[in-house]
Amino acid sequence: MELFLIISVVFVVLLNIPTTTKVTLLPDEKENSQITVFNESGTQVVDKPGDAVAVASQSARPTAPKAVDLEKITLQHASLFAIQPQKSETFLLYFENNGADLLSESKLLIDKIIATANDRSSPIINIIGHSDAAGSSEYNLALSLKRATAVANLLQSENIKDVEYRIDSYGENDPLVKSGKEIEPKNRRVEVEIW
Amino acid sequence: MISIIFSRTILVFSLYLFFCFSALADTTFIGTVKTVQGKVTIQENTIEFDAKLNDKIYEGYVIETEKNGNIGLVFIDGTQLSIGPSSQVIINRYLFSPKEKSYAFDVMLNNGSAIYTSGKLGALSPESIKVQTPEATIGVRGTKFLVEVD
Numbered sequence: 001m002e003l004f005l006i007i008s009v010v011f012v013v014l015l016n017i018p019t020t021t022k023v024t025l026l027p028d029e030k031e032n033s034q035i036t037v038f039n040e041s042g043t044q045v046v047d048k049p050g051d052a053v054a055v056a057s058q059s060a061r062p063t064a065p066k067a068v069d070l071e072k073i074t075l076q077h078a079s080l081f082a083i084q085p086q087k088s089e090t091f092l093l094y095f096e097n098n099g100a101d102l103l104s105e106s107k108l109l110i111d112k113i114i115a116t117a118n119d120r121s122s123p124i125i126n127i128i129g130h131s132d133a134a135g136s137s138e139y140n141l142a143l144s145l146k147r148a149t150a151v152a153n154l155l156q157s158e159n160i161k162d163v164e165y166r167i168d169s170y171g172e173n174d175p176l177v178k179s180g181k182e183i184e185p186k187n188r189r190v191e192v193e194i195w
Numbered sequence: 196m197i198s199i200i201f202s203r204t205i206l207v208f209s210l211y212l213f214f215c216f217s218a219l220a221d222t223t224f225i226g227t228v229k230t231v232q233g234k235v236t237i238q239e240n241t242i243e244f245d246a247k248l249n250d251k252i253y254e255g256y257v258i259e260t261e262k263n264g265n266i267g268l269v270f271i272d273g274t275q276l277s278i279g280p281s282s283q284v285i286i287n288r289y290l291f292s293p294k295e296k297s298y299a300f301d302v303m304l305n306n307g308s309a310i311y312t313s314g315k316l317g318a319l320s321p322e323s324i325k326v327q328t329p330e331a332t333i334g335v336r337g338t339k340f341l342v343e344v345d
Contacts (some may be wrong), residue, residue: 019306019344021330026310028339035338039331046340055330062331073341080279080308080341083265085229088273122249124227124269141294164227164249166271170293174319195229195269 024052024068037062089116091192092176093151097183098143100150114158116194122162124195127152129169132187133179141171144190151190224251225289226270233263233280258284260307273314274300282307287327291316298323304344305329312339 023037027049034047042061044053051065074081091113093106117123129144129151148167156165177186228250235246238257246258246266260266260282267277272291278284283305290299298320304327311326313335326333328344 019329021328022343023331023333024341024343026339026341028312030313030338032336033338034336035340036334037331038334055328057330060330077279077308077341077343079232079265080277080310083230083232083267083279084277084310084312085267085269085275088269126271126273162249168293173293173296174315193273195227195273 018057021055022052023055024070024073025049027070085195086120088193088195090194091116093190093192094185095147095188095190097185097188100143100146102150110154113155113192113194114160117155117160117163120194122164123160124164124166125155125160126166126168126191126193126195127155128174128191128193129167129171130174130176130187130189130191131172132184133172133175133181134183137171141169144171145169147188147190151192155192224253224271225286225291226252226268226274228252228266229269229275230265230267230277232265234261235259235264235266235278236261252286254286254289256286258282258286270300270314270316272316274316275310275312275314276302277310277312279308279310282309284309290323293319296320300324301327303327304342306344308341308343308345310339310341311335 025033025035025046033049034045037044037046037053037055039055039058041059044062044065046053046065050067050070052068053062053065055062091109093109094103095101096103117125127148129148131140131144148169152165152167175187176189177184228246228248231246231248236243236259237246239255252268258266258278260278260280262280264280269275270289285303287303288299288301290297298316300316300323317324317335321336324335326342328342333342
């Protein structure tokens with residue numbers, strides 16, 4: 001019993017070894033990348049890729065951003081950088097107004113989608129239906145699911161190895177082009193994302 | 196009458212969709228293991244197992260990598276989280292539901308290193324994203340960053 005108690009105390013002490021947090025903004029193709037690092041003692045904005053801030057504890061303000069040697073960091077964390085999953089590839093398929101019929105130029109993309117999926121091991125294919133904002137949002141949700149399902153049926157007839165499908169519809173909630181309640185052909189789409 | 200037939204048609208069609216994709220009925224998973232190297236364990240309540248390629252990830256998972264372990268996760272919105280050696284990450288909360296416009300991303304890095312790369316969640320609702328460490332919280336906007344705790 002006493003031994004058990006002593007061990008617990010040691011365990012607690014080990015967990016309390018103080019750590020330091022360091023956050024580095026990495027270069028990315030997205031524009032206007034920005035992070036905020038904050039705690040009880042202050043906030044620091046980092047908006048320049050390659051800048052880092054350090055935080056010693058909850059009671060210490062994050063340090064001012066400082067440029068770091070990205071090459072050195074990449075080497076230091078070589079296995080972490082190498083394990084990053086391959087980026088996804090996205091295809092956009094467009095539809096006739098009010099229906100689930102693919103436009104003919106979009107039909108031509110199906111073969112390319114299949115080839116891309118076959119190039120990856122155990123691909124995940126996200127099929128997401130979207131609509132424009134004309135009509136009620138319930139109607140648009142159902143319509144965009146119908147579009148996603150039509151694409152899923154096309155792809156599922158090809159036997160892609162170890163594939164996993166996810167089918168979803170966002171309706172009018174994630175427009176490609178911001179528009180009012182009017183018809184917008186660019187928003188009548190199915191997004192096929194291959195991981 | 197016509198409207199009854201119409202709503203029945205919709206019902207039958209919805210059921211048809213449901214059965215077509217009943218293999219996808221597991222809607223609670225929030226991501227998958229896309230890459231893994233060395234020893235990485237996943238704990239959920241009292242269960243513990245070694246992470247393998249294509250394992251599904253759920254809210255509440257605690258992911259631990261050993262000295263030789265690295266793992267790459269892809270969440271359903273496309274957010275990537277890669278975790279380096281000797282690390283512990285807790286997936287506190289994840290919600291990605293554009294239909295209801297509900298979003299959450301809350302992970303805790305207790306120790307080690309990780310690279311976060313934003314996905315759709317970062318574009319649709321950056322204010323919902325929180326990456327925590329014992330010392331600080333990181334909020335994001337369309338971003339890729341490295342976080343180290345040691």
